Amino acid sequence: MPRPSVEAERREQILSAACEVVSEIGFKSLRIADVAGRAGTSSGTVHYYFDTKTALMRAAFEWNFTRSLERRRHLLEEHQDPPQRLRAFVESYLPGDPETVRAWHVWAELWVEALHDPDLQELNEQVYGEWRRLVASIVRDGQDAGLFRDEDPVVVANALIGMIDGLALQVLLGSRSMTLERMRAVCEQVLRSLTVGSSAQPPLDGRGAGSTAATA
Amino acid sequence: MPRPSVEAERREQILSAACEVVSEIGFKSLRIADVAGRAGTSSGTVHYYFDTKTALMRAAFEWNFTRSLERRRHLLEEHQDPPQRLRAFVESYLPGDPETVRAWHVWAELWVEALHDPDLQELNEQVYGEWRRLVASIVRDGQDAGLFRDEDPVVVANALIGMIDGLALQVLLGSRSMTLERMRAVCEQVLRSLTVGSSAQPPLDGRGAGSTAATA
DNA sequence: CTCTAAGTTGACTGGCCAGTCAGTCCAGAA
DNA sequence: TTCTGGACTGACTGGCCAGTCAACTTAGAG
CATH class of the missing domain: 1.10.357.10 (Tetracycline Repressor, domain 2)
Structure with missing residues (x-):
């Protein structure tokens, strides 16, 4: 197996970023790219961990x-x-x-x-x-x-x-x-x-x- | 001057429809077309009375x-x-x-x-x-x-x-x-x-x- | 009847963005 | 060293929809 799993850590980063963005601009205006940016990663990565925007928000x-x-x-x-x-x-x-x-x-x-x-x-x-x-x-x-x-x-x-x-x-x-x-x-x-x-x-x-x- | 103004009445129709739709599906999912449909009119008419979606919602x-x-x-x-x-x-x-x-x-x-x-x-x-x-x-x-x-x-x-x-x-x-x-x-x-x-x-x-x- | 303008329509467009994907990178196993 | 597969990237696309617009309708004024 390759790299040690960073999954937990990365998920946490993304969720934290998502909450920050929601708090700042609201769910309605939130774009995946905003969350990615805030988390210091790419939109692709966000989708790698969360299939849909809905799933991300629920999490x-x-x-x-x-x-x-x-x-x-x-x-x-x-x-x-x-x-x-x-x-x-x-x-x-x-x-x-x-x-x-x-x-x-x-x-x-x-x-x-x-x-x-x-x-x-x-x-x-x-x-x-x-x-x-x-x-x-x-x-x-x-x-x-x-x-x-x-x-x-x-x-x-x-x-x-x-x-x-x-x-x-x-x-x-x-x-x-x-x-x-x-x-x-x-x-x-x-x-x-x-x-x-x-x-x-x-x-x-x-x-x-x-x-x-x-x-x- | 042409027709008697129907403005007040039409606005009311649209606002009432807007509230119904917001209540049913939420602001986030609300489309102008939904409001128009509910009000029994067209999206063009909604925009005739309310410049933007934001203005509609505020009203x-x-x-x-x-x-x-x-x-x-x-x-x-x-x-x-x-x-x-x-x-x-x-x-x-x-x-x-x-x-x-x-x-x-x-x-x-x-x-x-x-x-x-x-x-x-x-x-x-x-x-x-x-x-x-x-x-x-x-x-x-x-x-x-x-x-x-x-x-x-x-x-x-x-x-x-x-x-x-x-x-x-x-x-x-x-x-x-x-x-x-x-x-x-x-x-x-x-x-x-x-x-x-x-x-x-x-x-x-x-x-x-x-x-x-x-x-x- | 004609003219005017408010009122109405719905097809269209331009921008936005969720979600996809082909490709890259890299840590460790063998 | 090579190979493997998880992690990651960002360009791209397909659908959606606010807002536009050209055309049309109608009711009253003249």
Whole structure:
């Protein structure tokens, strides 16, 4: 056998490049040649590893997801305390640093592609399920430890994740009404309201410090 | 002067067709000929009214929005009571009937297009701002009437709208974890927790409604 | 009736790009 | 050293489609 296989490495290069390009110009405008250029290779090579553009994109979406999970694995070790753990996860999803922004862009493109593609819907289902299960289990742990209010964890997870998705989208769109800072404030407010006996914002008194931030 | 102008009518036909096609196959796959066919006219006519595909899409996005507003205007008259009004609005945004689903599809396409198009970002900003202002004012009215808990209305509006966007997306994607019914349930849970003295969940005790609102 | 111009048509073109392919390169096996 | 086959290249092609355009239709003005 000839050269040692460079397949894994090359695939990774290409997928990474594909995500960058998608994030920058969108799936619609993406040309194979762009990806090749970004990956420092030729369009022929891209086709050597991925039969069709569709296959490439599907792989890129998957790669984007596993990558996101990996980048967050350490959070589970760093934070044992459920409230801290949840907060750390939510914080890590705020579209702040370039890498997270890029991942969100790719994610958004996946959503819209998936609206007309059952395969991608399945991918979304897996990913979303995983994320939802994680959040729900953290909530459950927190409740068992008496640290979170006793709402239905699945409802809480759904509501929280939905909110993050919706807010992130607006932040990514450069909304003046929903900036990164404001998103963070809203998330913190919500997280605070989840915890038992959190000081800042007695549920009944209205305009606490928490809300203000978001307001701004 | 020749024939009476049919411009307004024809434009409307085309925009409506464009929204239908976008909803069905997505912006990326949309061909001018598809729109023309759907509108019962020719591709030449589409170009007669809209110089470029981009111009057509921008107009379609705008049309989709004003249309959504119009379809909801009656809700303001039908419901004076803030909690009812808010509930009616939220209910009307659930992706249930085909028309609402179509509007959501178009909206999702706009989002992703806008990620790479400042003009569309501006459009999103206007629309999102309008919707956010409406929700916040309903919340404020409800608080003045002593019917809603005294959270910052802007935070509540942002959290609620973000949540609706994120959940709707999952419903549109045909998620098994997030069906229309489950979305409705989550929304109702959140709305309930917003109101003062709603039975279900006493505010200060762990399972309080107050916090839930935001929580969810 | 004639003239005018808005409105409409669909064949056509020019550019773009996914995917193909014939050929090159090269690491290691024999 | 030769041979093998995986890896890689980039010119090329075939199909697609936005946008153009020359020709036509029609409704009202004069």
